[in-house]
Amino acid sequence: MPEQPITNTLVIGRLIALFVHETNNHLATLGESAGLGDDILCARNLSDKDKLKELEKLLSAMGDRIGHAASLVRTFGELGRCMENPAATIDVSQAIEGILPFLEKLARQKNARISIALDRKLPAAAGNCSELQCLVLALFDNFCAALEPNAMATISAENTSSSVMLNLTADCPAAAVTEKQFWPWSSLETFARANGFKITRQQRGGAVTIELRIPS
Amino acid sequence: MNKIKVLIVDDEHDFAATLAERLCLRSYDARIVVNACETLSLIDKIKPDVVLLDLNLQGISGIEILMTLKNVSPEVEVILLTGHMDIARSIEGLRLDSFHYIFKPFDIRELTEKIDAVTAKHGRKQGNEHA
Numbered sequence: 001m002p003e004q005p006i007t008n009t010l011v012i013g014r015l016i017a018l019f020v021h022e023t024n025n026h027l028a029t030l031g032e033s034a035g036l037g038d039d040i041l042c043a044r045n046l047s048d049k050d051k052l053k054e055l056e057k058l059l060s061a062m063g064d065r066i067g068h069a070a071s072l073v074r075t076f077g078e079l080g081r082c083m084e085n086p087a088a089t090i091d092v093s094q095a096i097e098g099i100l101p102f103l104e105k106l107a108r109q110k111n112a113r114i115s116i117a118l119d120r121k122l123p124a125a126a127g128n129c130s131e132l133q134c135l136v137l138a139l140f141d142n143f144c145a146a147l148e149p150n151a152m153a154t155i156s157a158e159n160t161s162s163s164v165m166l167n168l169t170a171d172c173p174a175a176a177v178t179e180k181q182f183w184p185w186s187s188l189e190t191f192a193r194a195n196g197f198k199i200t201r202q203q204r205g206g207a208v209t210i211e212l213r214i215p216s
Numbered sequence: 217m218n219k220i221k222v223l224i225v226d227d228e229h230d231f232a233a234t235l236a237e238r239l240c241l242r243s244y245d246a247r248i249v250v251n252a253c254e255t256l257s258l259i260d261k262i263k264p265d266v267v268l269l270d271l272n273l274q275g276i277s278g279i280e281i282l283m284t285l286k287n288v289s290p291e292v293e294v295i296l297l298t299g300h301m302d303i304a305r306s307i308e309g310l311r312l313d314s315f316h317y318i319f320k321p322f323d324i325r326e327l328t329e330k331i332d333a334v335t336a337k338h339g340r341k342q343g344n345e346h347a
Contacts, residue, residue, distance in 0.1 A: 024320060025228045031321035032234040039241050065230065108227060111251055 006183060006191040011134035012083070014141065018102045019076050026069035033062045072101065083130035092122040092164050092214060095133050096157055099140060103155075106144035110151065112170070117156040122164050131195040132214065136166070138191075139199065139210055141182040143168045146208065159216065166212040219245040220335050223264035225255050225281065226297065235268075238324055244331070255281055259289055265335050268327075271298040271317070293334040295327075 040046065040054045075098050082095075096118060107114050147153060153170035185201065192199045198213040222244050226232040232248040239246035247262060249255050259267070269282060282294055296317035316334055318327060 025231060028321040029228060029231040029234060032231055032238065032324075035324050036234050036238050039238055043241070061230070105227070108251075 006134075006138060006187045011138055012130075015079070015134075015137055019072070022072055022102070022105065023069060026065055026072070029065055030062060030069075033058055033065070075101065079130075079133055082133065092132070093118045093120065093157060095129065096136055096155075096166065099133065099137050102137070103140040103144060106140070107147060107153065110144070110147050110149050112144075112147045112149070112151040112153055114153045114155060117154070119156075119158045122157060122159055131191075132197065135188070135192055135195070135197060135199070135212065138183045138188055139166075139168060139212060142185070142188070143170065143210060145182045146170070162216065164214040164216050166214070168210040169207055171206050219243060220266065220331065221262060221264040222246040222266045222268060222331060223255075223258065223262065224248045224268045226250065226268070226270040228270070235324075239328070242324075242328055244328075256284060256288065259285060259292065263289075264292060265338070266293045266295060266331050268295050268297055271296045291338070293337075295330055295334065297322075 037055060037058050040051050040058070043051065046054070078094075079098055100116065104114065143153070147170055151171050153168070155166070155168050157164060157166045189199060192212070196215060200211045200213075202209045202211070222236075222239055224232045224236055224239075224246060226235075226248070227250050229248075229250045232250060236246040236248050247258075247264075249258055255267075267285065269285075282296070285292060285294060294316065297320055298317055316330060318330060
């Protein structure tokens with residue numbers, strides 16, 4: 001992506017693209033499952049009993065898949081609600097959790113293992129909700145782009161006396177972080193500052209830590 | 217008759233597994249890779265006739281894998297799977313001599329016809345019947 005200022009539109013576009021991609025994957029899987037059901041019904045070498053057993057398994061998997069898709073739609077609806085209503089309040093952990101499914105998907109592609117520890121007592125954030133979610137998404141994007149294959153990463157959020165701190169830590173060579181980032185770091189810093197947040201990035205040995213400070 | 221070997225590269229495991237099962241029912245030898253990193257090592261091992269490659273893999277783009285694939289194994293036929301009309305990237309694919317692509321979700325008959333068509337160039341033929 002060329003160096004350009006981060007805007008809400010840009011990040012929302014990315015969010016929509018991720019959402020559509022995921023939803024389409026669910027639909028494609030459901031389509032294939034329905035087709036497999038048809039294949040099973042037409043199979044000449046299966047007894048009716050075996051067909052029934054296979055179809056039961058398939059229907060159960062399809063039910064799970066519909067559940068995943070519905071949960072994604074709910075999450076996206078919630079993000080949309082916050083974005084269209086500047087007065088909406090949102091739990092910081094909710095803002096982070098809403099975007100976690102995308103992060104997990106991005107990380108899975110690299111076989112990365114992510115442990116997540118969110119403090120349950122995070123305060124509600126009023127105002128700047130959509131900006132906060134946009135920023136979290138962009139940070140997650142950068143974080144995943146820099147992850148090495150099979151990396152171990154941790155995400156934690158804790159309530160300090162004056163702020164909520166989101167920490168993203170992973171085993172990454174420094175070069176990987178700067179070369180592979182999806183969003184230009186300087187633009188992200190500017191975007192964060194303009195919306196009252198602060199982000200920092202530190203390299204300690206082979207590990208990189210990205211911090212997001214949210215005033216509470 | 218040797219079965220046509222199909223390698224499905226898609227990070228959506230359930231989709232890839234179901235598609236593989238359906239292709240196997242149609243007498244293809246279908247395997248899956250859900251992680252971009254494992255694709256290249258497996259290519260060398262199983263030497264597929266066709267790779268079904270998800271264009272929108274996260275972390276590394278399908279195009280990057282396609283370029284590497286064509287470098288290490290130029291004879292392998294690649295059909296790009298894409299979730300949306302990402303024309304720009306498809307055009308990039310065109311330049312790489314990979315003009316086969318199919319939009320997800322797709323009809324299995326449409327896919328098998330495409331697989332048969334691209335492998336026919338190499339003298340491979342596959343029936344489309346399933347048991």
